[in-house]
Amino acid sequence: MRSKIAAISSYLPSGVLTNEIINSQFPEWSADKISSKTGIYERRISGSEETVSNMAIEAAERLFETHKFPKEEIDFVLLCTQSPDYFLPTTACIVQNCLGLSTNCGALDFNLGCSGYVYGLALANGLIVAGSARSVLLITSETYTKYIHDQDKSNRTIFGDAAAATLITASDNVDGVGKFVFGTDGAGSENLIVKNGGSKHVDKLGEDIFEDGDFIRNDNNLFMNGQEIFQFTTRSVPILIQDVLKENNLHIDDIDLFVFHQANKFMLDYIRRKIKIPEEKFFVFFENIGNTVSSTIPIAMEHAIKTNVIKKGMKVLLAGFGVGYSYAATVIDF
Missing domain, CATH: 3.40.47.10 (Thiolase/Chalcone synthase)
Structure with a gap:
């Protein structure tokens, strides 16, 4: 048995930070200079009341709605974040409850950044290959911009906020992870x-x-x-x-x-x-x-x-x- 990526949906917050806005605060960094160096023209920024769990739930709900996958078939939630709602409890538990997933569903957070999605695929794959789950909801959700200082022009040109939900399921075919x-x-x-x-x-x-x-x-x-x-x-x-x-x-x-x-x-x-x-x-x-x-x-x-x-x-x-x-x-x- 293998695992496969069955569906992906994402959520982007409505706030936008453009190069022109950064340039207005730091005149020495033109909008063209920023885009030529980073390749980025604008970033999505989470609202003051928007959290990792909010965005995770939005991404997951879009996945269930768009791909018509029944929530009751989710066996495990894996949430990758470095900006959890709280030190404790686990944000994945909050997400499980808000999504209305089964109480027989496993849920955990894991703290990784840029490598986190691939690590999450490996964790989901392990659960499925071991027979501990057949359908895993892997969510990545991050609000790095809440950590960035207003005067930090370098990091402000790079990072944005977002969440993505990936459905990983068991596969008996040759395709898969x-x-x-x-x-x-x-x-x-x-x-x-x-x-x-x-x-x-x-x-x-x-x-x-x-x-x-x-x-x-x-x-x-x-x-x-x-x-x-x-x-x-x-x-x-x-x-x-x-x-x-x-x-x-x-x-x-x-x-x-x-x-x-x-x-x-x-x-x-x-x-x-x-x-x-x-x-x-x-x-x-x-x-x-x-x-x-x-x-x-x-x-x-x-x-x-x-x-x-x-x-x-x-x-x-x-x-x-x-x-x-x-x-x-x-x-x-x-």
């Missing part, structure tokens, strides 16, 4: 971090740190060392792709489409060229939503399916990488 490759390097954990607020620094108050008039960081907010993240990515992802192809007994030419974590234009262009992936096989979809962390891959896939870029019989390689450091990849037979 392939083998996985994972990686972790916790030595880079402080290069993408919200330092204060957890149990280690629960009472610490951050202060704004500036250098030559530019905002550097506040430990209450999201901090990203972009140069270190870029070096990690360009070092690790090519090896990750080699390893997942080998694990699945494939050559790079066997892959019909590559869907990577949608980080930013500069990084993705660099990685694609380094791995020697043809541009026409490299799917990009983030221009008007931004980097939505764990939701970038499922949102891109949903769009590729809707626009017939992903077709029956195709092999699609997925790769997620980022905060942690954490990375993972797999191949999907559609």
Whole structure:
């Protein structure tokens, strides 16, 4: 038995942050400069009262309505987030109740960022292959923008908020989820971090740190060392792709489409060229939503399916990488 991706639906909040708005606050960064560097023109921003559970529920309800899948058949909810509603209880439990899913349904959160979707597929696959579930609802939901300081022009140009719901079901056919490759390097954990607020620094108050008039960081907010993240990515992802192809007994030419974590234009262009992936096989979809962390891959896939870029019989390689450091990849037979 294998598992397969049966359906994907997403939710984007209504708030929009355009390059022109950022430029009005930071005149030295023109709208064209931002888009040429990041490939992003606008990002979706969650409302002040909008939470991870709100967005997760919206994405899941759209999946049930659009794909006519009965809620009572969901055996397990996996919720990937780094901005849960509460430290406790588990946000997945809140989502289970609000969706009206069976009380016999399992539910858990797992804390991962940009690699989270691929890890979630692996967890769902394990539940199904082990016979513990037949239908798993994998939700990615993130509100990173609530962590970003108003003066942090760099991160504000990149991140947006979103949620995606993916239905993973048992499959007796040849199509489905392939083998996985994972990686972790916790030595880079402080290069993408919200330092204060957890149990280690629960009472610490951050202060704004500036250098030559530019905002550097506040430990209450999201901090990203972009140069270190870029070096990690360009070092690790090519090896990750080699390893997942080998694990699945494939050559790079066997892959019909590559869907990577949608980080930013500069990084993705660099990685694609380094791995020697043809541009026409490299799917990009983030221009008007931004980097939505764990939701970038499922949102891109949903769009590729809707626009017939992903077709029956195709092999699609997925790769997620980022905060942690954490990375993972797999191949999907559609």
